[in-house]
Every structure is written in C-alpha cells, then in structure tokens.
Amino acid sequence: MHIDESYRWIGGFCIEVSPVPNGVIIFGASGDLAARKLIPSLYSLYTRKLFHEKSFVVGCARTPMTDDAFRAKMEKSLRERFKNIDETKLGIFLKKLYYQAVQYDDIQSYRNLDAKLKSVALEDQLSPGLIFYLSTPASVYVPVVNLLGETGLVKENHDGIPWRNVVLEKPFGRDLESAKKLDRELREVLHERQIYRIDHYLGKETVQNILMLRFANRIFDPVWNNNYIDNVQITVGESLGIEHRAGYYEQAGLLRDMFQNHMLQLMSLVAMEAPPSFDPHCLRDEKEKLLRSVRHFPLKDINKYIVRGQYTPGNIDGQSVCGYREEENVPADSQIETFVAAKLFIDNWRWQGVPFYLRSGKRMPRKLSQIVITFKRVPHSIFGPIRSEDLAPNVLVLNVQPEEGLALTIQAKQPGPKLCMGSLTMDFKYSSIFDGDGAPEAYERLLLDCMLGDQTLFIRSDCIELSWELLTPVLNAWQDKRTDAGDLLYYPAGSWGPEAAEKLLRADGFKWFAN
Ligand code: BG6
Numbered sequence: 001m002h003i004d005e006s007y008r009w010i011g012g013f014c015i016e017v018s019p020v021p022n023g024v025i026i027f028g029a030s031g032d033l034a035a036r037k038l039i040p041s042l043y044s045l046y047t048r049k050l051f052h053e054k055s056f057v058v059g060c061a062r063t064p065m066t067d068d069a070f071r072a073k074m075e076k077s078l079r080e081r082f083k084n085i086d087e088t089k090l091g092i093f094l095k096k097l098y099y100q101a102v103q104y105d106d107i108q109s110y111r112n113l114d115a116k117l118k119s120v121a122l123e124d125q126l127s128p129g130l131i132f133y134l135s136t137p138a139s140v141y142v143p144v145v146n147l148l149g150e151t152g153l154v155k156e157n158h159d160g161i162p163w164r165n166v167v168l169e170k171p172f173g174r175d176l177e178s179a180k181k182l183d184r185e186l187r188e189v190l191h192e193r194q195i196y197r198i199d200h201y202l203g204k205e206t207v208q209n210i211l212m213l214r215f216a217n218r219i220f221d222p223v224w225n226n227n228y229i230d231n232v233q234i235t236v237g238e239s240l241g242i243e244h245r246a247g248y249y250e251q252a253g254l255l256r257d258m259f260q261n262h263m264l265q266l267m268s269l270v271a272m273e274a275p276p277s278f279d280p281h282c283l284r285d286e287k288e289k290l291l292r293s294v295r296h297f298p299l300k301d302i303n304k305y306i307v308r309g310q311y312t313p314g315n316i317d318g319q320s321v322c323g324y325r326e327e328e329n330v331p332a333d334s335q336i337e338t339f340v341a342a343k344l345f346i347d348n349w350r351w352q353g354v355p356f357y358l359r360s361g362k363r364m365p366r367k368l369s370q371i372v373i374t375f376k377r378v379p380h381s382i383f384g385p386i387r388s389e390d391l392a393p394n395v396l397v398l399n400v401q402p403e404e405g406l407a408l409t410i411q412a413k414q415p416g417p418k419l420c421m422g423s424l425t426m427d428f429k430y431s432s433i434f435d436g437d438g439a440p441e442a443y444e445r446l447l448l449d450c451m452l453g454d455q456t457l458f459i460r461s462d463c464i465e466l467s468w469e470l471l472t473p474v475l476n477a478w479q480d481k482r483t484d485a486g487d488l489l490y491y492p493a494g495s496w497g498p499e500a501a502e503k504l505l506r507a508d509g510f511k512w513f514a515n
Contacts, residue, residue, distance in 0.1 A: 020162075020449035021054040022130040023117060025143060026217045027102065028135035029059025029070070035077040036473070038133065039097075044077055047086070048440075050448055055128065056120050057264075060102040060113065061515070064299050070099035079137040084172055110151040113158040116206050117153075122249055129162040131196075131450050133250050142185045149189035158217055167196040172253060172459075176468040183461050192461060196450050199431055201262040202457040203442030206430070208399045210269040210371070211278070213398070221274070223352045225374065230281050231395060231510055233357045234266050236400075237364030240317050242338070246329035253336040255308070258360040264291065264467045265459070266400075267356055271346055280455040284463065291466035295345040302477050303486025304507075305344075305502040309316070309335035311363040314493030321363065321493045335488055337478075338362040341501035343508075348393035357505055359512070363493035372513040383419055392423045397513070404439075405429035 025044065028032050045051040059070050071094045078093075079085055100116045102109040121128055132148060134141055145166060148154045156162040166186075173179025186195060207334060215218055223229070236258060242249045249257065265287075271298040272290040275282035297305050312323040323506050324338050339361030346356065381388040396410040405428045410423040430439070449457055477485035489498035496502075496515050505511050 016050065018050055018208060019052055019055070019129075019448065019487075021126050023056050023057045023058065023121065023128045023130045024133060024451070025113070025117070025130060026133045026135055027060045027104070027140075028042065029099070030061035030063055030065075031135055033135045034059065034320065035074065037441065037443045038447065040081045041094050041441050041447050043082070043090075044440065044444050045321045045448055047089055048492075051096075051451075051462055054126055055451070056096045056098060058098045058113070058116060058276055059099050060098055060118065062103060071095075071097050075238060077120055077260045103148070104136065105143050107147055107150060107463060108146045110153060114151055117175040121214045127162055129165070129451065129453070131163075131165045131167060131275050133167040133450075134456075135169060138182075139150070140168075141168060141182065142159050144438075145186055145189050146201055151233045154190060154194065156194070160191070160453070163194065164201055165196055165450055165453070166190055167198060167450055169198055170243045171256060172464045173468065174251070174256060175445055176465065176472040178292075179464055179468045185356040185462070186462075193455070195461070196446075196455060197459040197464065198446055199265050200442045200446065201265055201400075202459075204400060205439050205445075206398070206404045207266065207269065208445075208457070210266075210398060211283075212335060215269075215274050219257055226354045228375050229354050230374045231355045231357060231508070232267075232270060233368070233374070233513055234263060234270070234359070235372075235512070235514055236262060236266070236360040236369045237367065237514075238362055239364055239366050239494075241311070241321065241363050241493070242330075246327055249338075250330065250334065250336055254338055254362070255475060259340055259342070259358065260467050260471055261459070263358045263360055264470075266295075266371060267294075267344070267358065268378075268463075269322055270373075271351060271356070273350070278456065280460075284460045288460065288462050288466065290346070291463055291470070293346050293348045293351075294466075296470060296472055297342075299473065299477075300323075301484050302482075303484060304503075306340065306342040306474055307486065307489065307498060308478065309339035309489045309491045309498040309501070309505055310334070310336065310360065311338050311361075311493045312400060312490045314363065316363065316365065316494040324362075324491065327384070338490060339501070340495045341497060341504055343504055355510075357510070357512070359438060359497065359501060361497050364496055365494050367402055368514055370514060371398040371400065372396075373398075373509075374513075375438045382419075386416065386419065386421075391421075393499060395513070400428075403429060403481045404431070413433050 026038055028034060042057060044050055075094055078090060098116065098120055100113050102113055122313055134144060136144065144290065154163050154166065166256050173182045214224065268287040268290045272286040275286045310324050314321060325332050325334055341359035344356045344358060374393040377393050378388050378391055381391060391411055397407045399405045407425050407427040409423050409425045411421050414420040446457060489500055491498045502512065
C-alpha cells in the first residue's frame with residue numbers, strides 16, 4: 001500500500017557562511033574530475049554567491065597551456081553541464097580561471113606556480129587562503145606535497161590563517177601499512193588541520209541528512225538500539241562497470257574502492273553516538289569511537305562474514321554488457337573483486353548483537369544507495385489468529401540515491417473486515433518537495449567547506465587507520481588465497497551479486513531488502 005501525500009514544509013533554519021577570498025589550485029586540471037565536477041561545482045558556488053568575488057582558480061597539469069586555452073576548455077564543460085547558462089556570470093567566472101603548467105617532480109615548476117599565484121593575487125592586492133586540490137594519481141601525493149613544502153607554498157603564517165590546505169582524493173594508501181606511511185610523510189610537511197581527505201559521499205545531501213534525522217529529532221534515538229532494531233543493511237550498488245578505469249581498479253578492487261571509505265562512513269553515521277556538537281572534532285571523535293568498536297573479522301572462517309564476487313557477462317536494462325575480465329585492459333585471469341557483501345558487528349552497548357550487512361557492487365541491476373533499518377517484530381500479537389511473526393516488522397529506509405528520500409513502513413488497519421491490516425509505506429521523496437536543481441552537488445558542499453576551513457565532512461587520519469585495520473586482514477587473506485577466505489565468486493552483470501551474498505543473510509533468517 002502506498003499513500004500519496006501532499007507535504008507541508010514548515011519554516012526552519014538555513015545557515016550558509018560565505019567564504020573569504022581563496023585561491024583554488026587544481027593539480028590534475030586536465031583530468032576528468034576537474035572538468036566534470038570541480039570546475040562546475042565552483043561555478044555553481046559562484047552563482048550562489050559562495051565563491052568570493054576575489055577568489056580564483058589556477059589549473060595545473062603537465063601540458064603547457066595558456067590561461068585562455070584552459071578557460072576555453074572549461075567553458076566547454078560548463079556549457080555541457082549547465083543548459084541555458086547565464087552568459088554574464090559565465091564570462092565573469094571564466095576570467096577567474098588561470099593555468100600554470102607543472103611538472104610534479106620539478107621544483108622550478110613550483111617556483112613558477114608561486115610566481116603565478118603572487119601575480120594573480122596581487123591584481124587584487126590579496127592574501128587569500130590557498131587550497132591545493134590534488135586530483136592526481138595517489139602515487140604523486142607525497143612528491144607534490146614535499147615540493148609544495150620546500151617552496152614554502154603550504155607554509156601558514158600563524159594560527160593557520162590565511163590557510164594553506166591540501167585536498168586529497170582517495171585512495172589513502174592500499175592497506176594499513178601504506179596508509180600509515182602516507183600519513184607520516186604528509187605530516188612531515190602538513191598539520192592534520194591542513195589535510196582534507198575527501199569522501200564525496202559525505203558531501204551528498206541525503207548522507208548529511210542522516211545526522212539531521214537522528215539528532216534533530218527526538219523520536220528516533222530511543223528506538224535506535226539493539227532493543228528495537230533487528231538488523232541494518234547498507235547497499236551501494238551501481239549499474240555501471242569500471243568505465244575505462246582498469247588501471248586503477250585492478251590495483252584497488254571493490255573493498256578498497258568502496259568499503260574502506262564510503263561504506264564504513266555510511267555505517268558510522270548510522271551507528272555513532274550523538275556528538276556534543278556538529279563540529280569537526282566532536283563529529284569525528286564519535287566516528288572514531290564507532291570505528292574502534294567494529295568487531296574485527298575472525299581470522300578463521302572469514303568467508304562466513306564476507307563474500308566477494310566478480311561480474312560475468314549479463315544484461316542491464318535490456319542491454320547486454322561484457323564481464324569484468326572482458327573489460328578493456330583487464331587481464332583475462334583477473335582476481336579483482338567487483339562485489340563485496342559483509343556482515344559486521346559493533347561491540348558496544350547500543351549495538352551488541354545487531355548485524356550490519358553491507359553490500360556494494362558494480363554492474364548491479366540499477367544504481368541504488370540505500371540504508372535499511374529493520375525493527376524487531378511486536379513481542380506478542382493481540383490480533384489472534386494472526387501471530388506476531390505474521391506481522392511484518394517496521395522498516396525505515398533511507399534512500400541516499402537516486403530517489404533521495406526516506407520511507408517508513410508500518411502496519412495499519414485496512415478498511416473492511418474487523419481483522420484486516422497490511423503494511424503501509426509512508427514515502428517521502430526529496431524530489432516531491434525540492435526541485436532537482438536545488439540540491440547542490442557533493443563536490444560543491446565539500447569545496448565550499450574547504451574554502452571555509454571546515455573539516456567536519458572530511459576524514460581524519462585516525463578514521464582512515466581504523467578502517468584499514470579492519471579490512472587489511474581480509475585483503476591479506478584473499479591475497480594469500482587462504483582456504484577459509486573463500487573463493488572469488490561470479491555473478492552475471494545485472495544481478496545483485498553471487499548467491500553466497502543471499503546466503504549470508506539467509507543463514508541469519510533475513511534477506512536483502514532490495515533485490
Ligand atoms: C567512487 C568510486 O569513489 O565512487 C567509483 O571510486 C564509484 O568506483 C563512485 O563509481 C560512486 O559514486 P556515486 O556518487 O556515483 O555513487
């Protein structure tokens with residue numbers, strides 16, 4: 001049963017702070033991320049008056065290019081992204097873009113960049129905050145940061161103002177050891193307060209809404225625990241495959257690509273305690289505590305807790321698609337996983353005994369990011385002969401994407417006979433209230449926060465370390481082909497993963513909500 005509601009949106013608070021002047025320096029400016037996400041997000045911030053009039057962008061990459069050529073390239077992607085773009089605003093924004101060729105390992109390049117930054121900032125007699133966005137392969141993070149350090153580009157004056165922040169995309173290492181090493185090396189040049197580790201899921205509106213839902217409402221917390229909740233499921237599925245990213249994906253695999261970051265971050269937001277305030281320290285302290293409470297996978301019988309798979313040829317939306325091993329540049333015997341399902345437990349008072357089932361995969365039937373909280377059944381049915389096990393449990397679904405919203409299923413009387421009831425879903429969709437253009441892109445939020453010097457939605461090094469502590473033994477067991485680690489299983493593209501992922505839940509008397 002489903003009821004179409006007409007919603008009322010009643011007042012509220014809307015606080016957005018405008019940033020001071022900033023220079024955003026994008027390393028890897030000739031790449032896809034800059035053209036598709038970063039520059040459009042900065043433009044969008046500019047149109048929302050959240051990119052200071054005196055802020056500017058310097059694109060950096062290896063290829064020599066003039067400012068004008070860079071502007072023309074970015075103009076093309078802006079026009080593709082924004083239909084009916086405002087010509088005046090576009091013209092002004094493009095003038096804020098500059099370009100400087102940089103060989104990442106050549107100190108002279110950084111001196112030239114320094115000179116360029118000074119000349120751009122001087123035009124406005126500014127001393128702006130500087131944000132170095134490393135949209136480059138992770139292998140150059142340390143050399144780039146070292147040279148930024150050597151040339152004084154990331155040296156802050158006092159108290160971190162004006163700031164010199166460095167933004168890093170994942171991967172943050174590939175296991176515990178390499179993550180620690182990366183952190184040590186970065187910290188030789190930068191303070192933790194200067195390092196912005198991006199997890200773009202944290203910039204999504206619906207992911208931020210998890211905190212609002214839990215901590216701006218009183219009704220959820222009393223039932224948000226093992227007395228009332230039976231199990232929690234988090235699914236992040238994509239219908240896409242690896243999209244010409246074999247080079248990266250063959251080194252990563254799904255566990256590193258999605259679990260170490262997005263999946264564990266979503267789980268932290270669902271399960272953490274209320275922080276005393278919504279600030280970077282308090283929020284990340286709670287996440288750290290939560291991640292510390294996640295029970296490590298048992299060294300024996302890992303396969304009873306975690307299942308991995310790889311897609312074979314199949315069908316999605318009526319289109320046949322190739323298997324992972326047939327993708328461009330993937331070896332025919334690749335052992336890389338494109339799907340993982342796991343059962344996790346959190347060892348604390350709130351969650352003891354509640355399984356958290358996490359699953360993510362490429363080439364699933366559709367794109368879906370969803371958190372499903374299933375409550376326990378009523379302890380006793382007063383509606384004999386209907387038994388308590390006949391009454392469906394309440395389910396709260398937080399839809400992260402693509403149909404953003406939330407839905408609560410309850411039991412309710414159906415008109416007619418005296419003992420007539422069924423499940424009723426109260427379904428709230430963001431799109432029924434906010435038009436699609438209203439919701440900022442995840443990168444918009446995160447870039448704005450960098451320009452405000454706010455690390456709340458960025459990942460702190462201790463959280464990175466804790467997630468690797470949890471996952472590295474699994475990666476090792478897979479790599480060593482330990483017998484109890486379980487085999488790489490296969491699933492046809494267009495399915496929800498291998499059968500073993502279903503069994504993982506079936507063994508506990510549950511099933512995946514979306515299938
Ligand atoms: C990225 C992963 O972090 O997230 C990609 O590297 C994945 O493999 C992407 O496709 C999914 O992001 P979104 O926002 O499309 O769900």
